[in-house]
Amino acid sequence: MFAAIEGRALGLTDLGSPGPGLFPFLFGVLLTAAAGLSLCVDLVRVRRAAGPDDARRQTPATDGLGRDRPDDHAPGGGARVLGYVSIAAAITAGMGWVGFMPAAFAGLLAMVRGIERMPWRTALLTAGGAAVAADLLFVRLLKVPLPAIPL
Amino acid sequence: MPLLDALTLGFATALTPANLLFCLIGVFVGTAVGVLPGLGPTATISLLLPITFQMDATASIIMLAGIYYGAMYGGSITSVLINIPGEAASIVTCIDGHRMAKQGRAGAALGMSAFGSLIAGLAAVVGIVLIGPPLARVALQFGSPERFALVVLGLLLVVFIATGSRLRGLVSALVGLILSSVGLDIVSGQQRFTFDTAYLLDGVNIVILAMGLFGIGEVLADAERRATKAELLAAPTRTRELLPTRDDWRRSAGPIGRGTVLGFVLGLLPGGGGLISPFASYLLEKRLSRTPERFGQGAIEGVAGPESANNAAVQASFVPLLNLGIPTGAVMGVVLGALMIHGIAPGPQLYVERPELFWGVIASMVVGNLMLIVLNVPLIGLFVRLLRVPAGILSPLIVFTCIVGAYSINNNPLDVVAMLVAGVAGWLMRKARFEPAPLIVAFVLGTMFESSLHQSLAMGYGSAWILVERPVSATLLGIAALVVAASIAASLVAARRPTA
Numbered sequence: 001m002f003a004a005i006e007g008r009a010l011g012l013t014d015l016g017s018p019g020p021g022l023f024p025f026l027f028g029v030l031l032t033a034a035a036g037l038s039l040c041v042d043l044v045r046v047r048r049a050a051g052p053d054d055a056r057r058q059t060p061a062t063d064g065l066g067r068d069r070p071d072d073h074a075p076g077g078g079a080r081v082l083g084y085v086s087i088a089a090a091i092t093a094g095m096g097w098v099g100f101m102p103a104a105f106a107g108l109l110a111m112v113r114g115i116e117r118m119p120w121r122t123a124l125l126t127a128g129g130a131a132v133a134a135d136l137l138f139v140r141l142l143k144v145p146l147p148a149i150p151l
Numbered sequence: 152m153p154l155l156d157a158l159t160l161g162f163a164t165a166l167t168p169a170n171l172l173f174c175l176i177g178v179f180v181g182t183a184v185g186v187l188p189g190l191g192p193t194a195t196i197s198l199l200l201p202i203t204f205q206m207d208a209t210a211s212i213i214m215l216a217g218i219y220y221g222a223m224y225g226g227s228i229t230s231v232l233i234n235i236p237g238e239a240a241s242i243v244t245c246i247d248g249h250r251m252a253k254q255g256r257a258g259a260a261l262g263m264s265a266f267g268s269l270i271a272g273l274a275a276v277v278g279i280v281l282i283g284p285p286l287a288r289v290a291l292q293f294g295s296p297e298r299f300a301l302v303v304l305g306l307l308l309v310v311f312i313a314t315g316s317r318l319r320g321l322v323s324a325l326v327g328l329i330l331s332s333v334g335l336d337i338v339s340g341q342q343r344f345t346f347d348t349a350y351l352l353d354g355v356n357i358v359i360l361a362m363g364l365f366g367i368g369e370v371l372a373d374a375e376r377r378a379t380k381a382e383l384l385a386a387p388t389r390t391r392e393l394l395p396t397r398d399d400w401r402r403s404a405g406p407i408g409r410g411t412v413l414g415f416v417l418g419l420l421p422g423g424g425g426l427i428s429p430f431a432s433y434l435l436e437k438r439l440s441r442t443p444e445r446f447g448q449g450a451i452e453g454v455a456g457p458e459s460a461n462n463a464a465v466q467a468s469f470v471p472l473l474n475l476g477i478p479t480g481a482v483m484g485v486v487l488g489a490l491m492i493h494g495i496a497p498g499p500q501l502y503v504e505r506p507e508l509f510w511g512v513i514a515s516m517v518v519g520n521l522m523l524i525v526l527n528v529p530l531i532g533l534f535v536r537l538l539r540v541p542a543g544i545l546s547p548l549i550v551f552t553c554i555v556g557a558y559s560i561n562n563n564p565l566d567v568v569a570m571l572v573a574g575v576a577g578w579l580m581r582k583a584r585f586e587p588a589p590l591i592v593a594f595v596l597g598t599m600f601e602s603s604l605h606q607s608l609a610m611g612y613g614s615a616w617i618l619v620e621r622p623v624s625a626t627l628l629g630i631a632a633l634v635v636a637a638s639i640a641a642s643l644v645a646a647r648r649p650t651a
Contacts (some may be wrong), residue, residue, distance in 0.1 A: 003329045003344070010341060017608050020336035020343060023601055024329060031325035038318045077375035080579065084374055085571060088367075088550050092567040095558075104555075109546055114375070116543030126544050134555050137187075144559040 003027030099141070099149030104131040135147040154280065157502075157620020161510030164209060165518050173210045174515050177217020178522050184218065185225020185238055187556060192222040192238070193481045198226045200489055208493035212514040220272065220465045220516070224523055227264045227458055228534060231257055233549050235366035236554075239357045239595070240461045241431045245365050247446060247453030254449050259534045262394045263403055263451055265527050271411040272520035273465035278415050279513055293420050295606035296618050300599045300627035305427060307634050309592050316584075323585050324593035326505045330355050331597025338605050350565045359557050362596060363570040364587040366553045370546045375578070394531070399451045404479050406436045406456030414460030418467030420479065427599075428464040430458035430592045462464035466516050469576050473497050473509055481642040609628070 003024045010021030064100070087110045094103035108127035112118045138144040164170060184195045196215050201212035226241030231248035244264065251260040306328075310320040333344045334354030345351040395403070411430040417428040436456040437446045446453050469486075471477045474496035478484040490497050494503060502509040537545075557570040577587050611617030619625045 004334075008345060010336075010343060014339055017338075017613055018601075018604065020339045020341040024332045024343060026511060027325055027328045027332070031322065031329065034322045034325060038316070038322055041316075041318060054628060070220075080374040081371045083544075084371060084550060086577060088554055088571055089568070091551075091554055092571075096564065102549065108551055111547035111550065112544060114421070116570065117292050118541070118543045122544065126547070130548055130551055138555055142559075144555075145562050146555070146558065 001028065001032050004032060032106050079128065087111050087115070095147045097150075100146040101131050101135055101149060104134060154411075157323060157506060157510045158280065158514065160507055161514030164211065164507045164511030165514035166408060168212050170213050170511065170515065170592070171212040171518065173206070174217050174519050175522055176490050177214040178221035178519050178526065179367045181218035181223075182225035182228075182523070182527065183568075185222035185241070186460070187544070187552075187559075188226050192219050193485060194480060195222070196485045196489075200485065200492070203489055204492060208263020208490070208495055208505075208512045208524075211489055211493070212486065212508065212512050213519075215489055216469065216512055216515065217519045217522075218593070219482055219486075220268075220462060221523060223461050223465050224265065224268050224527065227268075227454075227461075228527075230263060230315070231260045231264065231454070232534060232537060232602035233366065233545070234369040235549065235553060236358075236361045239361065240362045240429055240464075241427060242365070242591050243372075243433045243588070244454055245361075245396050246433070247448075247450050249365075249369075250447065250449035251451065251454065253454050256315060256545030259395045259399050259451065261531045261534060262457045262528065263399060265524055265531070267403065267407045267410070267455045267459040268462040269520050269524050270407050271414060271516060272459075272466055272523075274466050275463040276416050276513060276520075278463075278518050279466065279470055279516075289398045293623065294621075295603045295610060296624040297627065298420070298599065299594060299603035299626040300631070302603060303428075303595050304627050304631045305431065306593065306600065307453045307594045309519060309589050309596065319585050320589045323587065323589040327590035327593030328592075328597040328600075330360070331594045332445065335435040337602055339377075343435070350569075352562075355594070356566065356567070356597070357591075357595060358560060359566050360573050362553050362592055363573025364577035364580070364591065366549060366575025367570060368581060370549050371574060372581045373542065395451070400449055403455035405439075405457045406432070406452040409435060410456035410459030410461075410464045415467045417460070418479070419470055420438065426480070426595060428460040430595065432456040432460035449589070463521075469512065469516075473501055473512065474492030476501075491558050517521070 005028070007021035007023070007028055010024065011019035012022045012025055013019045018067050087107050091103050091107035094106065095120060105127050108130055109123055112120030112126050113123035135146070152585050165174070180195065181192065184192060196218055198216070199215070205216070222238060223240060224493070226236060226238035227244045227248065230241045233253050234245050234249040236242040236245055248260045248264070251257060288325045289627040306324070313557055331349055331354070335352055336343070342352065381417065413432050414428040417431060433453055433456060436452045437443050440446065440452065468479045470482055471479050472483045472487060476496065478487045487497065495508070497500070552568060554567050557567045558564065560566055580587055607617055608615065618632045619628060
């Protein structure tokens with residue numbers, strides 16, 4: 001809906017030819033309609049599945065649409081997702097302050113040890129090895145200007 | 152010059168020790184670059200351009216060509232193993248290739264990718280030799296109206312990529328189309344969905360979007376559902392399981408043949424025809440298959456066809472450049488620069504004035520493709536062993552590689568932030584059972600849709616009749632109309648059929 005509104009504001013035509021907002025408007029309208037239809041279809045299916053004749057279909061093993069639901073909620077799964085995103089953002093921000101190598105090492109250590117609970121030795125070796133290998137490959141060999149350690 | 156003499160000259164040039172060495176360096180560097188997400192062949196060839204100043208012109212073009220087709224193969228390795236496309240052209244390989252890896256068939260996917268690429272590469276060279284130059288002239292008649300019609304047809308077929316609900320596929324595709332309109336409008340220069348930030352003026356980068364949706368999205372979804380120390384993927388243990396089976400070959404023969412023809416023809420077209428070839432091949436194979444429901448669940452045809460199309464397109468893209476002096480894409484633009492640095496103006500006179508360069512480069516493609524097989528097939532076992540690395544180590548390494556890859560595209564931390572946003576979106580899409588593949592394909596086609604329409608209207612002095620006046624575009628639009636009519640008819644028949 002935002003795309004449709006924004007597209008209309010940009011202008012649908014421009015001197016008789018398509019304006020900058022025409023396609024965002026059309027795509028936005030179509031998306032709103034398709035998403036609405038998809039929601040209705042799902043609601044109807046869930047309601048049908050919840051009917052007394054077919055109550056068995058709404059067991060915890062199905063998603064209400066009659067399909068098997070994969071086990072997508074391991075204990076602490078949400079926290080691990082949040083952890084990965086936060087640490088990846090911290091590596092990105094940290095590269096500018098402390099340089100690529102320390103940020104990469106600390107971030108990898110936090111992921112391997114903090115999130116994945118691997119043994120300390122494995123975590124240190126993985127973090128150190130990956131940070132050094134990335135520095136050798138990208139900075140030394142391919143000359144990618146990753147932020148250096150500020151001195 | 153008679154064809155046999157020309158080929159003899161070509162192979163005599165390509166097989167000199169120096170040219171063999173530069174070809175080997177090219178395919179090796181290309182494969183490595185393809186494996187690394189972010190750093191694509193355009194950037195690598197640009198980086199290596201100064202090195203070629205001191206080299207012989209033929210050797211430099213042989214090396215740059217090797218980087219290009221080597222990168223195309225390398226990109227498929229990470230697509231299959233860890234669901235991160237090394238190149239934009241490898242995105243479609245993620246769909247079935249990675250699913251095969253999850254089923255313990257990574258070796259078969261990588262093997263078919265390598266052999267399919269080899270067969271397509273060799274067939275494309277034969278095509279270049281026999282019909283390349285005249286076909287390139289015909290391809291130049293394929294202007295903006297024809298490209299627009301082709302994109303419309305592609306957009307109509309894009310929802311068929313989805314393995315689940317077509318309606319959800321349509322929603323995904325429409326999100327991709329809206330994302331493709333982010334940035335400056337190509338005609339008026341007005342900002343669209345940039346939120347007044349300079350970063351979004353150039354639009355969304357396809358590689359960043361793909362790395363986020365496929366790579367980060369997959370890691371996040373996996374992190375949420377698995378126990379901490381579970382294995383990420385099943386890895387085969389016996390050597391026999393590492394290579395494609397007889398049944399794989401039987402299933403892949405047709406897709407490889409069709410992918411090669413499709414890729415070769417699309418690769419000749421200017422304006423990104425090569426980029427859409429793997430997507431077009433995937434759609435074609437899914438439409439032709441008697442069991443389309445296998446696509447997206449680890450169908451080897453979904454790897455063999457697109458990978459063949461991809462490699463054939465790369466080789467074919469050299470034909471318009473060398474014969475007519477017209478680069479069909481960014482990489483060919485950089486190669487054109489390399490030729491001009493050496494004082495060579497590519498065009499119809501090239502194979503009269505510099506036959507050793509023209510035929511040497513063509514012959515080197517045969518040699519380079521064979522080198523790729525020799526280099527990569529023995530390494531398939533090693534690549535597959537990577538899957539035995541515990542998820543607790545592999546997932547952080549994937550996230551880290553994506554961060555470095557995204558940063559290295561423009562040396563801009565905002566690219567990493569954009570990739571993380573795309574990654575979270577990819578994770579949420581998986582949770583809501585929306586597939587990222589239609590989004591990416593629609594995004595690629597969407598960028599071409601608007602530009603080709605505006606160019607067509609400019610060619611027709613503002614009149615849209617140009618789209619139906621030209622025979623090729625009219626035919627393609629007619630096929631598109633038939634697709635719509637057939638889909639509506641099929642839906643009506645299905646709705647009237649009594650349920651069992």
